[in-house]
Amino acid sequence: xxxxxxxxxxxxYLRQEILDAASELFVHDGYENVSMRRIADKIEYSPTxxxxxxxxxxxxxxxxxxxxxxxxxxxxxxxxKQPGDPVERLKRGLIAYIEFGLENPHQYRTTFMMPxxxxxxxxxxxxxxxxGIEAFSFLIQGVSDCIKAAKLRPTNLxxxxxxxxxxxxxxxxLLITHRAFPWVGREKVIHFTVDxxxxxxxx
Amino acid sequence: xxxxxxxxxxxxYLRQEILDAASELFVHDGYENVSMRRIADKIEYSPTxxxxxxxxxxxxxxxxxxxxxxxxxxxxxxxxKQPGDPVERLKRGLIAYIEFGLENPHQYRTTFMMPxxxxxxxxxxxxxxxxGIEAFSFLIQGVSDCIKAAKLRPTNLxxxxxxxxxxxxxxxxLLITHRAFPWVGREKVIHFTVDxxxxxxxx
DNA sequence: GGGTATCATTAACACCGTTAAGTAAGTGAG
DNA sequence: CTCACTTACTTAACGGTGTTAATGATACCC
Numbered sequence: 001x002x003x004x005x006x007x008x009x010x011x012x013y014l015r016q017e018i019l020d021a022a023s024e025l026f027v028h029d030g031y032e033n034v035s036m037r038r039i040a041d042k043i044e045y046s047p048t049x050x051x052x053x054x055x056x057x058x059x060x061x062x063x064x065x066x067x068x069x070x071x072x073x074x075x076x077x078x079x080x081k082q083p084g085d086p087v088e089r090l091k092r093g094l095i096a097y098i099e100f101g102l103e104n105p106h107q108y109r110t111t112f113m114m115p116x117x118x119x120x121x122x123x124x125x126x127x128x129x130x131x132g133i134e135a136f137s138f139l140i141q142g143v144s145d146c147i148k149a150a151k152l153r154p155t156n157l158x159x160x161x162x163x164x165x166x167x168x169x170x171x172x173x174l175l176i177t178h179r180a181f182p183w184v185g186r187e188k189v190i191h192f193t194v195d196x197x198x199x200x201x202x203x
Numbered sequence: 204x205x206x207x208x209x210x211x212x213x214x215x216y217l218r219q220e221i222l223d224a225a226s227e228l229f230v231h232d233g234y235e236n237v238s239m240r241r242i243a244d245k246i247e248y249s250p251t252x253x254x255x256x257x258x259x260x261x262x263x264x265x266x267x268x269x270x271x272x273x274x275x276x277x278x279x280x281x282x283x284k285q286p287g288d289p290v291e292r293l294k295r296g297l298i299a300y301i302e303f304g305l306e307n308p309h310q311y312r313t314t315f316m317m318p319x320x321x322x323x324x325x326x327x328x329x330x331x332x333x334x335g336i337e338a339f340s341f342l343i344q345g346v347s348d349c350i351k352a353a354k355l356r357p358t359n360l361x362x363x364x365x366x367x368x369x370x371x372x373x374x375x376x377l378l379i380t381h382r383a384f385p386w387v388g389r390e391k392v393i394h395f396t397v398d399x400x401x402x403x404x405x406x
Numbered sequence: 407g408g409g410t411a412t413c414a415t416t417a418a419c420a421c422c423g424t425t426a427a428g429t430a431a432g433t434g435a436g
Numbered sequence: 437c438t439c440a441c442t443t444a445c446t447t448a449a450c451g452g453t454g455t456t457a458a459t460g461a462t463a464c465c466c
Binding site for chain 4: 238239240250251254259260
């Protein structure tokens with residue numbers, strides 16, 4: 001039964017081809033400037049072919065983002081495995097998150113800064129968005145490690161993690177959308193934000 | 204020469220009429236679900252009439268947001284005039300900002316979470332966006348007051364203000380876009396974020 | 407009253423996401 | 437080998453979008 005397998009392989013191949021083309025355009029021009037027709041042109045298929053592989057544009061670009069965020073999870077995973085002071089490790093993780101966002105502004109924007117499709121069951125969405133959850137769990141682990149090492153006053157873990165997330169998301173998204181704002185210095189603000197957040201938790 | 208004035212008045216009136224209609228639809232359905240044709244239908248004019256008063260859709264909705272943010276400036280202004288502990292006042296201002304964002308999610312999203320038009324001279328945009336700058340200046344004043352009262356270690360004013368902005372923008376935007384996330388409690392996260400940020404600056 | 411500036415309209419362009427219907431090719435059974 | 441069927445894909449179309457060019461109407465000034 002090698003034939004069916006070959007067919008399946010080919011199908012998977014084209015699916016990935018679409019994803020890659022979409023990703024490239026997407027990273028270059030952002031969500032709203034990528035059309036199904038442009039993607040189709042790029043892979044030299046008709047626009048409707050894409051709908052055989054993806055329900056709609058939203059799902060397609062969601063998959064692109066998922067691929068990207070898998071890389072973030074990988075990066076964070078490496079950092080959290082490193083030995084040394086848990087507070088320093090946590091800070092390194094926070095900064096890695098911010099830098100990731102700035103390196104992938106379009107993906108970051110569509111996953112975290114766009115309105116979720118209204119009709120969608122929102123809770124389901126959060127359960128399915130596994131890379132996002134994984135990334136968040138690193139935050140919890142990081143905070144937890146600090147508390148265990150008595151470097152952080154014991155607090156509500158979730159609350160602390162959500163606050164940290166708010167902080168690093170804030171600076172990431174502001175730097176993405178307001179690049180021309182007279183920042184006192186990108187690196188400076190990034191580090192000061194991270195330091196302030198962690199110091200605030202320690203206080 | 205009363206005639207020209209009356210004409211100008213009528214023109215201004217229709218302009219405001221358009222703004223109001225746009226605002227209403229916009230607040231209800233969000234940027235991407237408002238079309239020029241829908242706005243035109245609402246005021247019972249042809250779509251092209253809008254282009255006599257506004258360069259394009261972006262400018263129209265920019266003006267809507269400007270109106271909204273003027274209300275934020277007003278609110279912050281009242282808070283900053285109140286007597287009492289400058290730290291408490293600063294915190295009240297931060298929370299007012301967050302609440303304002305949550306009350307006006309669509310306007311908040313389009314002014315702070317959407318990609319700025321690429322071609323635009325970005326620096327010019329920030330100079331013209333006066334309500335935004337005014338709101339930010341309250342932040343600087345708030346921090347400055349705390350330092351003067353020796354409630355805050357003297358630091359780079361701009362840096363501190365930008366960090367605070369990042370923090371409150373982070374929680375505001377996350378609560379807007381990820382309403383279904385298992386927050387530990389909206390009020391709780393808001394207050395904890397504000398407290399953490401300020402404590403971090405005090406540390 | 408005739409010319410002109412002002413405002414609003416109609417029609418159209420070039421896109422968009424998406425769907426229904428149709429086509430061509432390859433597979434599997436009789 | 438042939439015929440039915442599945443699969444992969446395309447063409448054509450629908451109803452929408454922001455925006456512009458050309459045109460019409462109307463109130464003003466001389």
